[in-house]
Amino acid sequence: MSKAQGIVFSLSLIILGVLSFQLYQQSAHKEPEDVKAAYLTAGDFMLESGGETFSSKTLRGQPYILYFGFTSCPDVCPLGLTVIRDALNSSDQLNDIPAVFVSVDPERDTSEVLGSYVSFFHPNIIPVRGDLVTTQELAKRYGTYFIKAPLSTGASDDPTQYTIDHTAYYFVVDGQGKLVRVLEHNAKPEELSQALLKLLS
DSSP states (O other): OOHHHHHHHHHHHHHHHHHHHHHHHHHHHSOOOOHHHHHOOOOOOEEEETTEEEEGGGGTTSOEEEEEEOTTOSSHHHHHHHHHHHHHTTOGGGTTOOEEEEESOTTTOOHHHHHHHHHTTOTTEEEEBOOHHHHHHHHHHTTOOEEEEEOOOSSSOOTTOEEEEEOOEEEEEOTTSOEEEEEETTOOHHHHHHHHHHHHO
């Protein structure tokens, strides 16, 4: 190898090293992909809100929270909506960010019942419902499971007395309608608000 070739080879190694270091720095600072969000089909949906058709596409241009639950839930759902409330109230930047509450109990959760329920927590929460088949299909796309669980009422079981066993997550959707984060139900309001603020930055 000539002296000139040696210099070119050395410079090539230096350039390669610099590029490798830059790529390493970029990957180190890149926000890690949410594996759950990437795995789920998710996507847009059309349900009913206040007796009118509601399309998730109307929320384009801003991130939003999606949450599945039901108004008769004794503990999980009230806690989840409280976390959503506290997250939305934590920053002025989140004043206009909506949250969509999808009922998994359409049999009992009428539009009136839903509207009254969510208004107790935060005005930005949009209550939506659909028929059972549509709700099940949507829940499946978002990795949520729910099933009616009869309650024993003594000598004769009353079919109207039941609860809903369901999973609970906070789904964070970006301004293009893409699911980007799935937070566990034990997430703090700060975690949820930070996930939203990153989408606004």
